[in-house]
Amino acid sequence: xxxxxxxxxxxxxxxxxxxxxxxxxxxxxxxxxxxxxxxxxxxxxxxxxxxxxxxxxxxxxxxxxxxxxxxxxxxxxxxxxxxxxxxxxxxxxxxxxxxxxxxxxxxxxxxxxxxxxxxxxxxxxxxxxxxxxxxxxxxxxxxxxxxxxxxxxxxxxxxxxxxxxxxxxxxxxxxxxxxxxxxxxxxxxxxxxxxxxxxxxxxxxxxxxxxxxxxxxx
Numbered sequence: 001x002x003x004x005x006x007x008x009x010x011x012x013x014x015x016x017x018x019x020x021x022x023x024x025x026x027x028x029x030x031x032x033x034x035x036x037x038x039x040x041x042x043x044x045x046x047x048x049x050x051x052x053x054x055x056x057x058x059x060x061x062x063x064x065x066x067x068x069x070x071x072x073x074x075x076x077x078x079x080x081x082x083x084x085x086x087x088x089x090x091x092x093x094x095x096x097x098x099x100x101x102x103x104x105x106x107x108x109x110x111x112x113x114x115x116x117x118x119x120x121x122x123x124x125x126x127x128x129x130x131x132x133x134x135x136x137x138x139x140x141x142x143x144x145x146x147x148x149x150x151x152x153x154x155x156x157x158x159x160x161x162x163x164x165x166x167x168x169x170x171x172x173x174x175x176x177x178x179x180x181x182x183x184x185x186x187x188x189x190x191x192x193x194x195x196x197x198x199x200x201x202x203x204x205x206x207x208x209x210x211x212x213x214x215x216x217x218x
Contacts, residue, residue: 002118005031005046007039007062008054008083017052017110024111034058036065043069043078049118052110053100054083055091063094070099070197079117079198081110096200116168120188120199149209151193157211159186163199164206 004021006014006029014032021027031042036053037060043051051069055062066080079101082091095103102117104110152160155176162172173183187202196202206212 002027002050002114003030003046003048004028004114005033005039005042005048005051007033007036007042007051007057007065009034009057010054013054013083013106020110021114027111027114036060036062036068039065040068040072043075044072047075048078050079050081050114052081052083052104052114055095063091063098066095066100067098081114081117096204099197099200101198101200120184148194148205149211152190156186156190156193159183160190160194160202160206161211163187163202164212166203 004027006017008014008017011034014034018029018032021029030046030048033039033042035057039051039053039057039062040060042048053062053066057065060068062082066082069075069078069080080099081102081104082095082100084103084105102113104113149157158176159172162175167175169183169187170180172178172187173180176183187199191198191202194202194205196205
């Protein structure tokens with residue numbers, strides 16, 4: 001079972017997501033929060049697989065709450081998926097750096113994304129993947145010399161670049177004509193070598209290292 005905490009200050013939004021998620025046989029909602037402080041407390045109490053986190057909440061906002069969850073060693077393994085109202089949300093870019101594992105537009109079906117995030121694959125709900133990656137690219141810092149690149153094989157560099165473009169493991173496998181299991185292995189090895197905790201951080205690395213640059217689309 002995938003356990004979920006819902007954090008949003010709008011009761012109707014929480015009710016809508018609870019209804020969608022409760023209908024799934026492998027997902028259970030274990031708590032609801034209407035602010036970031038409650039979200040952190042519930043994460044510590046339940047250690048859920050996923051916290052669905054709205055950014056704009058009173059008091060401790062979702063960005064600060066995400067960082068507190070990610071930085072808490074006791075909550076290792078808790079994934080944070082940011083809820084966004086629009087296709088492009090100005091705070092999503094800050095959330096990537098805070099350690100968010102994925103992003104979901106509020107009117108998108110959540111179940112498949114949550115399963116993929118827990119499995120370590122998806123970063124974004126499909127409809128915003130390309131647009132968000134492209135927007136992130138325009139905001140990324142200029143590439144700097146990065147010694148970590150030397151630790152990667154040529155194939156791993158290819159794979160990291162494709163993750164940076166927003167491709168899933170299955171899409172990477174199709175692009176490189178390899179199996180999905182092999183693609184996942186390359187992603188995992190690259191993450192270990194680079195010392196990044198999740199796929200979102202791999203996207204950040206791909207741009208900041210220069211493996212992917214604005215306008216590059218394979």
